[in-house]
Amino acid sequence: MDFVVQDYDMVDFGSVSESGTDRPVNFSDDYMMLASSYPKRRAGRKKFRETRHPVYRGVRRRNPGKWVSEVREPNKKSRIWLGTFPKADMAARAHDVAAIALRGKSACLNFADSAWKLPVPASSDPKDIQKTVAEVAETFRTAEHSSGNSRNDAKRSENTEMQKGFYLDEEALFGTQRFWANMAAGMMMSPPRSGHDGGWEEHEVDDYVPLWSYSI
Known part of the structure; x- marks a missing residue:
C-alpha cells in the first residue's frame, strides 16, 4: 500500500x-x-x-x-x-x-x-x-x-488568466487617435512655394529646400 x-x-x-x-x-x-x-x-x-x-x-x-x-x-x-x-x-x-x-x-x-x-x-x-x-x-x-487535484485546478486557472494577456487601450489613454489624424491631415497639404522663380531642378542637391511649416 x-x-x-x-x-x-x-x-x-x-x-x-x-x-x-x-x-x-x-x-x-x-x-x-x-x-x-x-x-x-x-x-x-x-x-x-x-x-x-x-x-x-x-x-x-x-x-x-x-x-x-x-x-x-x-x-x-x-x-x-x-x-x-x-x-x-x-x-x-x-x-x-x-x-x-x-x-x-x-x-x-x-x-x-x-x-x-x-x-x-x-x-x-x-x-x-x-x-x-x-x-x-x-x-x-x-x-x-x-x-x-485542488492544487492542479488552481494552477490551471492561473495559467488561463496569464494566457488571456493584458490589453492596453493606448488610443484612450494617450489620445493617439487624434495625434495620427492630425499627422495624416498635415501630410496631405501641398508644400509651400520655395520663393524662387526657377523650378525644382534648378536647385543643387546640397541646397536646403524648406518643405512645409505645418505644425501639428
Missing part, C-alpha cells in the same frame, strides 16, 4: 469505523510516552543500524523512497507486519495505530496526536490491526489525491 500525506490536520477519519472505534483511548499526559523522548537502544545487527529510522519507532527503510513498518507483539518474539509506505512519517503513523491497540496507555507513540486522531482497531488481533492500518492508509491517500 503506497500513499503520500502532507497535512495530517486536514484528514478526516470519521469514515474509518468499520474495524475500529471512532475515538481512540483517551490518553492523559501522565501516561503519554513519545518516541522522541525515549531514544532507541542501539541495534545489534548492522542491517538494522543502517536501515531503521533514527527517531521513529517501528520504521525501517527498505529501498530509496520506501519505508516499512512493523510492531512486536507484547511478550512475544513475533512481529505484526503493517505495510510499505513512501514516507517515513506515514509508516510511523501505522506503528502508532498498532501500538495503541497492543499496549493502550503504555504505548510509546511517534506522534502525540495519534492518541486522539487515529482510530483504534477493534481488537489486538493482527488482522484487525492490519485492517485498520489499511483503512487509515486509504483515508490519507484519498485526502492527498483531493489536495493534489
Whole structure:
C-alpha cells in the first residue's frame, strides 16, 4: 500500500469505523510516552543500524523512497507486519495505530496526536490491526489525491488568466487617435512655394529646400 500525506490536520477519519472505534483511548499526559523522548537502544545487527529510522519507532527503510513498518507483539518474539509506505512519517503513523491497540496507555507513540486522531482497531488481533492500518492508509491517500487535484485546478486557472494577456487601450489613454489624424491631415497639404522663380531642378542637391511649416 503506497500513499503520500502532507497535512495530517486536514484528514478526516470519521469514515474509518468499520474495524475500529471512532475515538481512540483517551490518553492523559501522565501516561503519554513519545518516541522522541525515549531514544532507541542501539541495534545489534548492522542491517538494522543502517536501515531503521533514527527517531521513529517501528520504521525501517527498505529501498530509496520506501519505508516499512512493523510492531512486536507484547511478550512475544513475533512481529505484526503493517505495510510499505513512501514516507517515513506515514509508516510511523501505522506503528502508532498498532501500538495503541497492543499496549493502550503504555504505548510509546511517534506522534502525540495519534492518541486522539487515529482510530483504534477493534481488537489486538493482527488482522484487525492490519485492517485498520489499511483503512487509515486509504483515508490519507484519498485526502492527498483531493489536495493534489485542488492544487492542479488552481494552477490551471492561473495559467488561463496569464494566457488571456493584458490589453492596453493606448488610443484612450494617450489620445493617439487624434495625434495620427492630425499627422495624416498635415501630410496631405501641398508644400509651400520655395520663393524662387526657377523650378525644382534648378536647385543643387546640397541646397536646403524648406518643405512645409505645418505644425501639428
